[in-house]
Amino acid sequence: MNSKTFDIIVAGGGIAGSMAAISAARNGTSVLLIEEEGYLGGSLTASGTGPMMTFHAGEKQVIRGLTDELVQRLVAKGLSVGHIPDSTGYTYTVTPFDSEGMKRELDLMTQEAGVTVLFHTSIASVTVENGLLVSLTCLSCGTLFPVSAKYFIDATGDADLIAMAKVPFEQGRTTDGRDQPMTANFKLVDVDLAVIRDLMDSKVELFPLLSKKPGLQKQASRLSFSGFEEIMKEGCKTGEISFDRDIVLCFETNASNEVIVNMTRINGKNPVDPFSLSEAEVEGRRQVWELYAFMKKHLPGFSQARMISTGPRIGIRSSRRLKGMYQITVEDMFLQRRFEDAISANGYPLDIHSPDGAATDSRFFPNGAYYTIPLRCLLNDTIPNLLAAGRNISSEFEAHSSLRLSPSCGAIGHAAGTAVALALQNGVDVRYLPSAVLHKRLLEEGAFLG
Numbered sequence: 001m002n003s004k005t006f007d008i009i010v011a012g013g014g015i016a017g018s019m020a021a022i023s024a025a026r027n028g029t030s031v032l033l034i035e036e037e038g039y040l041g042g043s044l045t046a047s048g049t050g051p052m053m054t055f056h057a058g059e060k061q062v063i064r065g066l067t068d069e070l071v072q073r074l075v076a077k078g079l080s081v082g083h084i085p086d087s088t089g090y091t092y093t094v095t096p097f098d099s100e101g102m103k104r105e106l107d108l109m110t111q112e113a114g115v116t117v118l119f120h121t122s123i124a125s126v127t128v129e130n131g132l133l134v135s136l137t138c139l140s141c142g143t144l145f146p147v148s149a150k151y152f153i154d155a156t157g158d159a160d161l162i163a164m165a166k167v168p169f170e171q172g173r174t175t176d177g178r179d180q181p182m183t184a185n186f187k188l189v190d191v192d193l194a195v196i197r198d199l200m201d202s203k204v205e206l207f208p209l210l211s212k213k214p215g216l217q218k219q220a221s222r223l224s225f226s227g228f229e230e231i232m233k234e235g236c237k238t239g240e241i242s243f244d245r246d247i248v249l250c251f252e253t254n255a256s257n258e259v260i261v262n263m264t265r266i267n268g269k270n271p272v273d274p275f276s277l278s279e280a281e282v283e284g285r286r287q288v289w290e291l292y293a294f295m296k297k298h299l300p301g302f303s304q305a306r307m308i309s310t311g312p313r314i315g316i317r318s319s320r321r322l323k324g325m326y327q328i329t330v331e332d333m334f335l336q337r338r339f340e341d342a343i344s345a346n347g348y349p350l351d352i353h354s355p356d357g358a359a360t361d362s363r364f365f366p367n368g369a370y371y372t373i374p375l376r377c378l379l380n381d382t383i384p385n386l387l388a389a390g391r392n393i394s395s396e397f398e399a400h401s402s403l404r405l406s407p408s409c410g411a412i413g414h415a416a417g418t419a420v421a422l423a424l425q426n427g428v429d430v431r432y433l434p435s436a437v438l439h440k441r442l443l444e445e446g447a448f449l450g
């Protein structure tokens with residue numbers, strides 16, 4: 001088969017890859033978006049994760065542009081209630097959405113922009129010539145076929161393309177290379193959330209973070225809650241819960257009384273080892289069924305709950321990360337660095353689910369504080385026409401735990417697509433694209449840069 005040629009190929013159609021493809025195409029380039037599943041959205045639609053959190057730092061909305069446009073389009077169709085207070089008390093706002101609606105909206109947005117989307121396609125090999133990535137061999141429907149481009153954006157979450165092209169990367173924490181746990185999220189319907197709301201009023205001490213901001217739940221049209229430590233402790237003691245988890249964590253979706261349960265913990269598996277990943281899927285489902293039974297039996301408001309789905313794929317929080325021209329650090333985040341080549345901002349805290357225990361290491365920024373992410377975290381000198389976008393950009397393990405959230409990944413993807421399109425239009429290597437040129441365009445596109 002002859003190689004089809006594009007200006008830009010984006011690998012991975014999660015929130016980062018979708019935003020990258022749409023922004024690049026809106027900027028006049030021809031774009032191919034390659035996705036292993038049969039729909040876009042990545043973790044948000046394939047792993048049952050949500051709500052999106054958070055677009056805010058205090059009162060200020062620090063994630064805007066294309067990612068917010070997606071939300072506003074969903075809001076206009078009744079498929080999201082938009083940005084509402086986070087009634088767990090963990091962060092500022094959450095953005096519940098209808099995951100089927102998101103799949104459809106991303107189809108519409110990619111179609112309107114003129115992106116060519118290849119579903120059910122994986123990448124079998126890459127061809128590098130003279131220090132540049134020139135083509136990919138794809139695999140779909142039992143057929144191997146080549147596609148080529150001038151620029152490639154790796155938005156696979158796991159930096160698959162980066163690894164295949166032998167660009168340096170890191171994985172896991174520095175002490176032992178272990179990643180945050182994977183989690184199999186699941187959705188329940190027919191939960192009686194009025195019961196939980198009553199408890200939030202009458203026994204707020206059951207919800208440790210909310211107890212510092214009592215009454216927050218009254219402003220939230222959809223409920224998020226984190227608590228019931230004693231019930232979980234008892235479950236672990238009796239053996240009804242056989243894995244490490246210290247707290248109940250649930251998020252109501254766009255549909256009333258439908259909740260996402262974000263609680264299972266699959267530790268000690270490697271998300272980029274095919275055999276280990278498969279073991280994690282089985283263990284994830286085992287934990288889901290154990291937890292489902294436990295919640296129905298012991299959690300107030302859950303006795304009639306019914307499971308409607310597990311994510312088609314297990315949720316991967318962290319895996320490979322590009323070793324790029326710059327690695328964003330925890331210090332950068334706490335110093336609220338404003339980089340000269342900033343492409344996005346973020347106010348979500350460090351949120352490290354323990355790679356070997358029940359706890360979550362959360363490190364909060366002062367109220368309203370946010371940091372920026374520099375373009376150099378997406379770039380590398382080994383293969384300069386290959387960028388990272390989304391949760392696989394260049395960062396310290398701990399710093400990654402903040403920028404990995406979906407609004408942030410969307411903003412990074414948006415910037416990646418625009419940067420590459422501008423580099424092509426201006427005939428410059430993206431590493432030397434003047435920040436002023438990129439900033440002007442991103443601001444015109446509604447982005448917030450700090």
Ligand SMILES: Cc1cc2nc3c(=O)[nH]c(=O)nc-3n(C[C@H](O)[C@H](O)[C@H](O)COP(=O)(O)OP(=O)(O)OC[C@H]3O[C@@H](n4cnc5c(N)ncnc54)[C@H](O)[C@@H]3O)c2cc1C
Nearest residue numbers: 012014015016036042043050053157183315316390391406
């Ligand atoms: C359990 C869990 C709960 C979370 N909860 C929240 C939450 O409540 N709120 C929030 O905002 N964020 C949450 N996150 C984080 C967030 O969902 C993700 O980090 C973020 O969406 C990542 O976006 P991405 O586009 O970088 O990657 P992904 O969403 O991982 O998308 C990558 C895409 O690339 C595709 N792909 C992978 N490899 C290939 C390949 N070789 N070829 C072609 N396609 C490929 C995948 O199918 C996928 O569609 C959670 C994550 C997990 C794991």
